[in-house]
Amino acid sequence: MTTPYQQQGAPGASYTSPIPVRNTHLGDALASEWTKIRSVRSTMWTLGVMIVLMVGLGLLTASLVAAADPDLEGQSVLSLGFSGVLLGSICVMTLGVLTISSEFGTGMIRTTLTACPSRGRVLAAKAIVFFLLVFTLTTVTTAIVGAVQVGIVGGEPSGEDWFRATVGVGLYVAVLGLLALAVGALIRHSAGAITIMIGVMLLPLVVAIFMFSESLRDVQEALFQYSIxxxxxxxxxxxxxxxxxxxxxxxxxxxGVTAVAMAGAFALLRTRDV
Incomplete structure (x- = not known):
């Protein structure tokens, strides 16, 4: 009598796995990247600090304004959330870099690309998961902070003001994080990419502040205008x-800037060794 093991090992015999085999797709890569980003401590710390900064600075500013002089001189009360968002965006940029550069640093990118050989699909999945997570958290946080600020200071922001200060800011911060992710993919070094992004954010404004020459007035104005x-x-x-x-x-x-950076990241990820 021939055993199943002998049948499997017999010449010409075939083996059919009981596990269904199917082609992988973007949804599988998204599920994998979602598992990664929600299970690492860097996500909890960076986004946690972002929320604390947005809520803490937003409410502190509103309380100080309400105690001193609630007259905002024509500005929307929602603008009091600016400082929290500005500092919170640094946390988002840090997470954007770490989302991909940490895998290059530990060598886990080899495992990722072995499981999903389509490099473009891997980068797309990372970008989609990161963007949706940051956009959702930022939009919800800015909406809550804005509502509390209106309750503390008063005022009646228009619908357009609300939309830009919540959805608009959420989109901007999330896209800024995608730019950091693209830079992380290009540089492949966490500290270097984070330094570059902080420089992109703060350097134009700092340089413009110290431009005292009248001949550089136009350059100074441009740096002010287009600083983050x-x-x-x-x-x-x-x-x-x-x-x-x-x-x-x-x-x-x-x-536009992020689209160019992401295109470069896609191109280099497909051509460079890991």
Whole structure:
């Protein structure tokens, strides 16, 4: 009598796995990346600090304004959330870099690409999961903080003000995080990529502050106008300058820059060794 083991090992015999075999797709990569991002401590710490900064600074600013002088001189009460969002976006950029650079640092990227050989699919899944997570948390947090600020200070922001200060800010911060993710994929080094992103955020504004020469006035104005802090201020209707981007233009600008960076990240990930 021939045993199943002998049948399996016999010449010409075939084996059919009882486990269903199917082609993988983007949904599988998304599930994998969601498991990664929610199970690492860096996500909890960076996004936790982001929420604390947004809520803490937003409510502290509103309380100080209400105690001192609630007259905002024509500015929307929602603009009081600016400082919290500005500092919180640094946490988002840090997480964006770590989402991919940490795998290069530990060598886990080899395991990821073995499980999913399609490198473009891996980067797309990381970007989608990261974007949706950050956008949802930022939008919900800014909406809650804005509602409490209105309750403390008063005022009646328009629907457009609410939309830009919640959904608009959420989109801007999430896309800024995607830019950091793209830089992390390009640099493949956590400290280097984080340093670059902090420089992109703060350096133009710092350089502009110390431009005292009249001949550099136009350059100084451009640096002020297109610095990230000023563009976030535009979404809150509290820009540093009276000229430059207005309305939703800051969002289109950061989306364009991020699209170029992500295209470069896709191209290099497909061609470079890991």
């Amino acid at each position: 802090p000023n563009q976030i201020g535009v979404l809150y209707d509290s820009a540093v300058t009276t000229s430059g981007p207005t309305g939703w233009q800051p969002l289109w600008i950061v989306m």
